[in-house]
Amino acid sequence: MRISRRELLKVTAVAGATTFIGLDKAFGMSSMLSQEQVKGKAHVVVVGGGFGGATAAKYIRRADKDIAVTLIEPNEKFITCPFSNTVIGGFKKIEEITFDYSVLKSKYSVNVVHRSVVEIDTTGKKVKLNDGKTVSYDKLVLSPGISFNFGAIEGASESMVNDIPHAWRAGEQTLVLRKQLEAMPDGGVFVMVAPPNPFRCPPGPYERAGLVAWYLKNDKPKSKIIILDAKNEFAKQKLFMEAWNALYPGMIEWVQADLGGKVVKIDPKTKTVETSSGEKVKADVLNFIPHQRAGEIVLKSGLADEKGWAPVVAKTFESTKAKDVYVLGDSCIAGPLPKSGYSANSEAKVVANAIVASINGQKIDDITMVNTCYSLVSPDYGISVAHIVRVSDKGFEAVSGSGGVSPVGMDEKFRQKEAVYAQVWYDNIAADTWGKG
Amino acid sequence: MYKLVTVGLAAGLTVGFFAHAKAEVTLKSAEVMATTCFGCHGSEGKSANKNGYSIAGKPAKVLEMDLRAYKEDKKKGTIMNRIVKGYSDEEITAIAQYISTLK
Numbered sequence A: 001m002r003i004s005r006r007e008l009l010k011v012t013a014v015a016g017a018t019t020f021i022g023l024d025k026a027f028g029m030s031s032m033l034s035q036e037q038v039k040g041k042a043h044v045v046v047v048g049g050g051f052g053g054a055t056a057a058k059y060i061r062r063a064d065k066d067i068a069v070t071l072i073e074p075n076e077k078f079i080t081c082p083f084s085n086t087v088i089g090g091f092k093k094i095e096e097i098t099f100d101y102s103v104l105k106s107k108y109s110v111n112v113v114h115r116s117v118v119e120i121d122t123t124g125k126k127v128k129l130n131d132g133k134t135v136s137y138d139k140l141v142l143s144p145g146i147s148f149n150f151g152a153i154e155g156a157s158e159s160m161v162n163d164i165p166h167a168w169r170a171g172e173q174t175l176v177l178r179k180q181l182e183a184m185p186d187g188g189v190f191v192m193v194a195p196p197n198p199f200r201c202p203p204g205p206y207e208r209a210g211l212v213a214w215y216l217k218n219d220k221p222k223s224k225i226i227i228l229d230a231k232n233e234f235a236k237q238k239l240f241m242e243a244w245n246a247l248y249p250g251m252i253e254w255v256q257a258d259l260g261g262k263v264v265k266i267d268p269k270t271k272t273v274e275t276s277s278g279e280k281v282k283a284d285v286l287n288f289i290p291h292q293r294a295g296e297i298v299l300k301s302g303l304a305d306e307k308g309w310a311p312v313v314a315k316t317f318e319s320t321k322a323k324d325v326y327v328l329g330d331s332c333i334a335g336p337l338p339k340s341g342y343s344a345n346s347e348a349k350v351v352a353n354a355i356v357a358s359i360n361g362q363k364i365d366d367i368t369m370v371n372t373c374y375s376l377v378s379p380d381y382g383i384s385v386a387h388i389v390r391v392s393d394k395g396f397e398a399v400s401g402s403g404g405v406s407p408v409g410m411d412e413k414f415r416q417k418e419a420v421y422a423q424v425w426y427d428n429i430a431a432d433t434w435g436k437g
Numbered sequence B: 001m002y003k004l005v006t007v008g009l010a011a012g013l014t015v016g017f018f019a020h021a022k023a024e025v026t027l028k029s030a031e032v033m034a035t036t037c038f039g040c041h042g043s044e045g046k047s048a049n050k051n052g053y054s055i056a057g058k059p060a061k062v063l064e065m066d067l068r069a070y071k072e073d074k075k076k077g078t079i080m081n082r083i084v085k086g087y088s089d090e091e092i093t094a095i096a097q098y099i100s101t102l103k
């Protein structure tokens, strides 16, 4: 559909949008977006349209319609990592976990620009896009997720992912992994290499193992799953083990780091990995999940610490390294909050509040916020962990006596209920983040 | 601009976790806290999935009663007991009040 410039102006006026930045993209003007062009009292640029960024954009607009928000995200569709293991397990379609930005645009008048940010100038307060354009900001929000450190393991490289998908960002690799499992013969070995802490979604690898087991048990019951782990323990371990024993006895072998699980080398050609004890394990399907750190743009902009994650002030998520730059989601260090979609969504609300308060000269109160991670062990078996965290001038504090994992030893009905609630959570958080598009 | 929700707590009775020493919770902070519940209860407190629980617009008294019942384990859920134990009584009152205003 072609709209004339006048019509577009009319539309933005009717929608009550205060931003003209969209015009720049629509009409190919190559100007730098200066403050004068952005109507409204301030311009917030959000980088990344995932759980953290999309939520932050929405909640800033929800709180104050006089603040213009530009969301910069390269992809027109977002495929969620949450529930991507159900696609790998074969009981959901990728379309069911795919969202777009139409509601953010239409209902919240967020100016969505499908580009990526290649450079940040924290002194001049502007970002450079991959098309060469520059966008100025009053406040900058970064929620770019994670990047991968392939270099941590000998032989590993980014170029192997089409054959050895990590599927730790959802999308094409999720489907590749699914197809490889479908093609695997009965009696084959699925090997997963699990990363060291900290990483995106601590229970994620173990959820994946269970849902792959569910598929194999039904379709290829002679097959085996081996998890070679860089850790000696993992999230919801007792619950996962209890469930694996009940649902898939003998099928999943978890090898902890100190007992031969630590992988030091990989041969992509033969899909063979070598552990620190010198043992070689050959896979039919290999899911190598690389070591992780903050999103590339965070690293590149000097916003990360020596371990590769961004330190932030708890109450606001403002970077401790740059003023008016806020880092949230997987990229930041958020105390006891794990790197999850729920954490990113909750953090975004704290960030939105802090930014709106700062722009309007209001004070920022202490907040108690919640994160929950549900994991499915089968389509009808769910378990959960909750974190309730207080953010104040004292930093991040888990509230003692709260949160924690589902009880062990519960009956089938309880697990089934949590599986239903996992889907409820998914539908609700997706609607809260991207709206129903 | 934002009204203070003052909770009738006798001085010296601010028991609980040290992080919760303050007996006053602003409506603004109650709003931010309540919006972090939307991840499970739906945007603006309205569940997008019929198996979930919409909480928007319920009377504050009812919400508060439910939340306290979970906190004191008088009511048993799959997860709410674990969650609501993280909030002070003042926060519960303020959150319930905010959620009751959602349409």
Ligand SMILES: Cc1cc2nc3c(=O)[nH]c(=O)nc-3n(C[C@H](O)[C@H](O)[C@H](O)COP(=O)(O)OP(=O)(O)OC[C@H]3O[C@@H](n4cnc5c(N)ncnc54)[C@H](O)[C@@H]3O)c2cc1C
Pocket: A047, A048, A049, A050, A051, A052, A053, A072, A073, A074, A075, A078, A080, A081, A082, A083, A084, A085, A115, A116, A117, A118, A143, A144, A145, A146, A167, A168, A169, A200, A201, A204, A205, A208, A295, A296, A297, A328, A329, A330, A331, A339, A340, A341, A342, A343, A344, A372, A373, A374, A375
């Ligand atoms: C298998 C798996 C299962 C999971 N299950 C769950 C679950 O059940 N529950 C849960 O809560 N969490 C789960 N997670 C974790 C969850 O996916 C992440 O924690 C969450 O996505 C983090 O949000 P974010 O905003 O930090 O990053 P993302 O959601 O990854 O969003 C980052 C966005 O930034 C964009 N971006 C990156 N760089 C740039 C740039 N330079 N310029 C512009 N845009 C950029 C990317 O394109 C991307 O869209 C799971 C993860 C995995 C891998």
